[in-house]
Amino acid sequence: MGKSARKTHLHGFHIRVGHMVPFASFLMPMWYKGIIPEHMAVRNFAGIFDISHMGRVLIDGPGAESLLNHVTTNDVSTLVPLSAQYSTMCNEQGGIKDDFILYRLEKEEFLVVPNTINRTKDYEWLVNQSRDCDVKVEDVSDSIAMFAVQGPRAEQTLQKICDEDLSKVERFKCSWTRLAGVGVLISRTGYTGEDGFEIFVWDVPTTKPDNAISVWNAVLEIGRGKGMEPCGLGARDTLRLEAGMCLYGNDIDEGITPMEAGIGFGQQYSPEEAQRLIPTLKT
Numbered sequence: 445m446g447k448s449a450r451k452t453h454l455h456g457f458h459i460r461v462g463h464m465v466p467f468a469s470f471l472m473p474m475w476y477k478g479i480i481p482e483h484m485a486v487r488n489f490a491g492i493f494d495i496s497h498m499g500r501v502l503i504d505g506p507g508a509e510s511l512l513n514h515v516t517t518n519d520v521s522t523l524v525p526l527s528a529q530y531s532t533m534c535n536e537q538g539g540i541k542d543d544f545i546l547y548r549l550e551k552e553e554f555l556v557v558p559n560t561i562n563r564t565k566d567y568e569w570l571v572n573q574s575r576d577c578d579v580k581v582e583d584v585s586d587s588i589a590m591f592a593v594q595g596p597r598a599e600q601t602l603q604k605i606c607d608e609d610l611s612k613v614e615r616f617k618c619s620w621t622r623l624a625g626v627g628v629l630i631s632r633t634g635y636t637g638e639d640g641f642e643i644f645v646w647d648v649p650t651t652k653p654d655n656a657i658s659v660w661n662a663v664l665e666i667g668r669g670k671g672m673e674p675c676g677l678g679a680r681d682t683l684r685l686e687a688g689m690c691l692y693g694n695d696i697d698e699g700i701t702p703m704e705a706g707i708g709f710g711q712q713y714s715p716e717e718a719q720r721l722i723p724t725l726k727t
Contacts, residue, residue: 452496453589453645453653454660462676468560470497472677479678486636486683489671490595492663493680495642496656499558500588501567505579508552515573516546517702523548528616528631532702533569539698542566543690543707545633545642547618555644557590559692589648589656593663594640594683597671602641604666606630610641624662626655635680637687 449471458464462473473494475482485491503512512520518531525548533541542562547555558566567583574581593602599610608621610630618631629644645656664674681691690696696705 450497451650452494453648453650453656454494454496455650457657457660457674458494461674465677467497467677468563470560472497473674475676475678476674479676479682482673482675482679483682485671485673486595486638486675486679488596490593490598490601490640490667491673491675491679492660492667493592493594493675494590494660495592495680496588496590497560498585498590499556499560499563499566499583500585500590500644501556501558501570502553502582502584503556503570503574503579504553504582505577506552507574507577507579508554511570511574511577511579512546512554512556515570518546520546520548520554525550526618526620528618528633530707532707533566534702535698537698538701540692540696540700540702540705541569541698542692543696543702545631547629547631549629561693587647587649589645589653589659591643591645591656591660591663592634592636592640593643594634594636594638596639597667598638598640601663601667601670601672602630605662613641623659626659628659635687635689636683637689638683 449466450469451471458473462476464471465474482491509520515533516531517534518529523529528545528547531546532543535541542558544557549555563585570581603610605624606621608619613619613632615632618629620629631642633642634640645659648656690705690707702708
């Protein structure tokens with residue numbers, strides 16, 4: 445897979461210091477220093493993850509909210525601009541096509557972040573479902589870098605290079621700001637069970653990754669010698685397992701419904717739908 449594998453903006457860094465493995469269509473670091481020290485860094489201080497292998501799909505237009513309320517299981521209308529929610533998309537039988545975080549950037553603009561293995565599937569499904577809607581659906585995965593800084597000292601570390609007071613960015617909220625002089629969207633979300641942030645570096649194709657590299661290096665430099673570690677897929681998996689979070693393709697798939705998977709918190713039902721579900725849940 446090595447020659448044909450897709451690469452993120454940080455590929456040069458990863459191959460220098462990481463232990464690389466195929467993951468979906470990508471070549472990604474399983475660990476740098478080791479899974480256990482990286483896991484403990486996130487629990488005790490903070491760690492930074494390259495999660496640019498995940499998808500980024502923009503849905504923009506007057507029909508965006510209606511489309512997303514049709515294809516996702518949570519209530520998109522409850523989102524104000526610069527807020528986020530956990531949700532799923534399901535097939536006609538109620539099986540989970542994917543689970544993800546959905547961001548409302550503006551009144552008519554949304555960002556969906558599919559799991560890596562579902563990048564193409566989710567994008568094509570959204571395009572297909574949008575044919576009668578007044579929206580534009582765009583796959584922007586390769587032009588936005590995405591990092592996660594997670595751990596009890598994540599806010600303290602990022603604050604040193606951030607223009608905004610991060611204590612005001614609440615859980616499942618996001619903000620446009622600057623990190624190390626680079627414009628980013630930063631959200632208080634994550635996949636580790638710890639407090640932390642996910643960072644979107646806009647307008648950086650993988651062929652011109654300089655701004656993404658600048659942000660990554662600045663975060664590592666601020667945390668150098670204090671407990672900050674770059675973290676690979678191994679620690680990301682052990683951290684999410686410890687936190688009881690699902691991994692698509694392992695814990696959930698199209699043969700499992702959200703209620704069966706125990707992720708009902710990402711669903712909103714009308715009173716009529718709830719009444720239809722109750723007998724099913726009792727049996």
